[in-house]
Amino acid sequence: MVLSTDGWVVVVSGAARGQGLSHAKAYAADGAHVVLLDAPSGLATVPYPVADEDDLAAAHAEVDAAGPGAVLSYAADVRDAGRVAEVLADAAGRLGGIDVAVANAGIFSFAPSTWELSPETWKECSDTILYGSWTLARAAIPHMLGRAGANLVFVGSVSAHKGIAATGHYVAAKHGVVGLMKTLAIELAPEGIRSNMISPTAANTTMATNPAMAECVHYQEGRGSNMSNLLPVGLIEPRDVTDAVLWISSDHARYVTGEVLKVDAGFTVR
Numbered sequence: 001m002v003l004s005t006d007g008w009v010v011v012v013s014g015a016a017r018g019q020g021l022s023h024a025k026a027y028a029a030d031g032a033h034v035v036l037l038d039a040p041s042g043l044a045t046v047p048y049p050v051a052d053e054d055d056l057a058a059a060h061a062e063v064d065a066a067g068p069g070a071v072l073s074y075a076a077d078v079r080d081a082g083r084v085a086e087v088l089a090d091a092a093g094r095l096g097g098i099d100v101a102v103a104n105a106g107i108f109s110f111a112p113s114t115w116e117l118s119p120e121t122w123k124e125c126s127d128t129i130l131y132g133s134w135t136l137a138r139a140a141i142p143h144m145l146g147r148a149g150a151n152l153v154f155v156g157s158v159s160a161h162k163g164i165a166a167t168g169h170y171v172a173a174k175h176g177v178v179g180l181m182k183t184l185a186i187e188l189a190p191e192g193i194r195s196n197m198i199s200p201t202a203a204n205t206t207m208a209t210n211p212a213m214a215e216c217v218h219y220q221e222g223r224g225s226n227m228s229n230l231l232p233v234g235l236i237e238p239r240d241v242t243d244a245v246l247w248i249s250s251d252h253a254r255y256v257t258g259e260v261l262k263v264d265a266g267f268t269v270r
């Protein structure tokens, strides 16, 4: 049994910062070869800056310094299925295949109520989170076939498991990824490929700490119970999520598939 991801080829979308960067560095430290995708273009409805090519270059250097394996990074928007397929084919060609794909890229936006979202806001969020999870999986799976232990990890959210006011597009997209993850678990089981989801509560990254979040929280006040963690913590750290991502993608979890592992400090319990 392989006890770590040493020597594996791991793809992480949204890897230029935040949780994705944390995952990428941890895989590198574990001995994996790591492929970073990020630096989307043309996202106009996100109330904070997404990562750019400079961020991706800085992330590449950090991941490279974290471990002995190869690091490849690509400017690729997960909404561009052709580009994602092209870069994963290139990475797989250079590194010999793909063992793990982590669909982590995501954006967050809001409106006072979900019916007041602009169509553009709905579409950018859904295209990045739901369609973008599928574009990564579709591009990775052909390069995973025949590789022992290969698996997909989708990054969900507490929003994948309950309704949350002012963010119906994000909630719907994350719920959709649950269905995608489970369906792929069924389809890929005969190939020995697993498919799972890690669902974090609010984490200490730009997505949750940017100034616009205060307005979102204001819209949510009094419109849903239990909008807090059960455990006494406000924001969890990326590393808390990374530990779960690494475990579920390793052979330690070799018979775990179609599963959601919540790293949510009890947010969804009540």
Ligand SMILES: NC(=O)c1ccc[n+]([C@@H]2O[C@H](COP(=O)([O-])OP(=O)(O)OC[C@H]3O[C@@H](n4cnc5c(N)ncnc54)[C@H](O)[C@@H]3O)[C@@H](O)[C@H]2O)c1
Pocket (backbone or CB within 6 Å): 013, 014, 015, 016, 017, 018, 019, 020, 037, 038, 039, 040, 050, 051, 052, 076, 077, 078, 079, 103, 104, 105, 106, 107, 128, 132, 155, 156, 157, 158, 199, 200, 201, 202, 203, 204, 205, 206, 207, 208
């Ligand atoms: N931060 C939280 O509170 C929280 C909570 C639950 C779930 N999540 C989820 O965790 C994941 C990681 O988010 P984070 O907290 O690290 O936020 P983040 O904003 O720091 O990082 C997200 C990364 O995804 C990239 N990205 C966004 N759209 C993209 C696209 N179309 N193509 C390629 N890359 C794209 C961004 O450039 C950025 O580098 C997301 O799926 C998010 O929905 C976050």
